[in-house]
Amino acid sequence: MRDLLTLRRERVIEKLLGLDATNIVTKPLKYGTQLITVGIVVTPAAWYVDSAGIPALRGMNVTSGKISNSNLVHISREGHAAHRKSTLRQGDLVVVRTGQAGAAAVIPPELDGANCIDLVLVRPSPDMNSKYLEYILNSDWAKRRVEQYSVGSIQSHFNVSAMKQMPVPVFPLAQQREVTKQVDKEVSAMEQILASMERANILLAERRQALITAAVTGQIDVTTAGRAAAG
Structure with missing residues (x-):
């Protein structure tokens, strides 16, 4: 999802900047x-x-x-x-x-x-x-x-x-400013979602490491947990 959203972000930027046009000057x-x-x-x-x-x-x-x-x-x-x-x-x-x-x-x-x-x-x-x-x-x-x-x-x-x-x-300065405002608006929402995904990835990685540490140090009874999962 993160890769797809990043790709979507790039396509939006290119479209708003006119970079996808075939006759761009x-x-x-x-x-x-x-x-x-x-x-x-x-x-x-x-x-x-x-x-x-x-x-x-x-x-x-x-x-x-x-x-x-x-x-x-x-x-x-x-x-x-x-x-x-x-x-x-x-x-x-x-x-x-x-x-x-x-x-x-x-x-x-x-x-x-x-x-x-x-x-x-x-x-x-x-x-x-x-x-x-x-x-x-x-x-x-x-x-x-x-x-x-x-x-x-x-x-x-x-x-x-x-x-x-x-x-x-080649675009006039006024058009550059207007396009930039549009890109800022469109991209900001996507970047907030991407930042949330990144925070979730960090938290999940920390959780995974905590579970591994707990299992290795005996804080979790792996055999009991295994039987509970099977049940």
């Missing part, structure tokens, strides 16, 4: 952005400091449409100053380059001024809505293109030049 992403660059890639660990430094996002902090502050690293102010080109602004997008290549998320207000490590940084132009672009980049439609242009025999690796050539549907 697109343009390379570079024409809808102010900046496409990459975060710190040369020995980023050399700049690591404690939590008093500047937050820096890594690939493990980014999944499709979400940014996690778990395992967030910090870099020194000197390192941040040396890599100003990858300074993040609210409304920017960061895109994973390695592993889960193509996963994208919008930078929230609390990470304005942070930096990033080995992520593609996309700064939309004024006529490109950030959330709209996030939905586009995380769609199966875009993922197929990411796979096409990714390199690497062990882990797929997506680079800046490929991101610049990523095709994006």
